[in-house]
Amino acid sequence: MMRILFSTLFALLICSNTSAEVNLKNLHSSRVYSTVLKEYRDVKVLLPNEYNDTYYKYPTIYLLDAETNFDMGIEVLSFLMDNHFIPPHIVVGLPNTDRFRDMTPVDSIMNKNIFRTRGGADNFIKTLELDVFPFIADNFRASTQRLVMGHSYSGLFVVYAFSTRPDLFDKYLAFSPILWWNNKAIVNDIDQFLSNNSSIRKQLFVSFAEEAAEMLKSCKSLILSLETKAPSDLKWNYAWMPDESHYTLYRKSLMQGMETIFAEYKYPDVQVLVEKGVEVAETYQRKVLLSYGRNEKLPYSLLENVCIQLKDAERYDDAMAFLKYSISNYPERAESFYYVGEIYEKVNQPKEAVKFYEIAHNKDKGRWDYENKFIAMQKLLVELENKTQNNIDL
Secondary structure, three states, X not given: OOEEOOOHHHHHHHHOOOOOOOOHHHEEEEEEEEOOOOXXXXXXXXXXXXXXXXXXXXXXXXXXXXXXXXXXXXHHHHHHHHOOOOOOOEEEEEOOOOHHHHHOOOOOHHHOOOOOOOOOHHHHHHHHHHHHHHHHHHHOOEEEEEEEEEEOHHHHHHXXXXXXXXXXXXXXXXXXXXXXXXXXXXHHHHHHHHHHXXXXXXXXXXXXXXXXXXXXXXXXXXXXXXXXXXOOOOEEEEEEXXXXXXOOOHHHHHHHHHHHHOHHHOOOOHHHHHHHOHHHHHHHHHHHHHXXXXXXXXXXXXHHHHHHHHHHOOOHHHHHHHHHHHHHHOOOOHHHHXXXXXXXXXXXXXXXXXXXXXXXXXXXXXOHHHHHHHHHHHHHHHHHHHHHHHHHHO
C-alpha cells in the first residue's frame, strides 16, 4: 500500500471558506448501562443532516475519547459529510470513565505502579458488543457497517480490536497508537494475526507523528509486518506526519484517514471525466450503489462543466454522451437541452437544433437568450426552406 504524505482535505478545511458547521438539532445525549462493567456510560450521537428526510439505515462512526475529541471530531466529520467526501454517517461519541482500564489490553506487571487499573480492553469490547451496539440499533436507523477511530491509548485499542475482533468493525483508524505498551506485544500480535489469516476484508489506516525513539521503532515494525504479510484483500494505508507531535496530529489524521478510507466515494475530478468519458460517471454511480447502498448521481454543476469543456473543444460525440447522461439524471434542467441545440447548430443540423432550443425555452421561459435563440433558429429554418423552394422553382 502507498505511504501518504499530504492531505488535500486538510488543506481544504484550513484554507477554504466552506464552514464546518454542526447542526445542534442533530445532537443527542444518552446513557447506557454496561452489563459488563456495571456502570453507566455516556453516549453522544450526531445524526446526519439528511436523517429526518430519508429512510436509509446509516453506517456508524465510533469516536473514542469523546470527552476530549468529540467536538473537534464532529466538526471535521460534518465538513466531510456536507461536502461529499464521505457518505453520511451516524457519529457515536464514547467518553471514558477509566481510559487506561478500557483502552489497554491485558498486560504484564510492568505498568502496575503507573496504571493501576489497566488491561480491560476485552471487557470494553464486550460492552460495545452487548450494550452499546444494541442501544444504537434500537434507537437509531443504524446499519451493520461500523468504523472505529481512536488516538494514542484509544489508538492502541483500535489496533487491538482489529487483531482480536475484526468482525466488530469494517474500518479501523488508529492515530499515533501506543504500540510500546506491554513491551510492544501488540506489534507481535498483529504480525501473528496477519500470518494466520489469508483473507481480511477490512480497511485499516494508521498515522504516526514525530514520536519518541521506541515508538517510531514500533511503528516501523508494524508497517513492515503489513507490507510483508497483509493479505491482498486488506485495504491498509499509513501516514507519517513528522511535522506533527503525538498530541497535535489528531485533526490532520482524521481528515487524511477519511480521505483514504472513502477515496471511492469522492466525486471524480472534472479533468478525469473530460479525458475518460461518460463511462467514469456511470461506473462511479454503480460503485456507490454497490458499496454504500446510495443511489447517487453526480451534481449537475460538475456535469455542466464537463459538457462545456467538451463542447468548446469540439468533441461533440463525447459532449453528446454526457448531455444524454445529464438529461436522464436532470430532465428538469433547461441548460442541457440548450447545449444539445448548440451542438446540432454547429454541425449544420438546424432542424434538430430548433427542437432542443424550443425545449430549453419552454423549460425556462425566464431566459431571454433561450427565447432569442429559438426565434432566430426558427427564422433561419424559414429562410432555408424559402431558398430551397426558390431553387426548385428555377
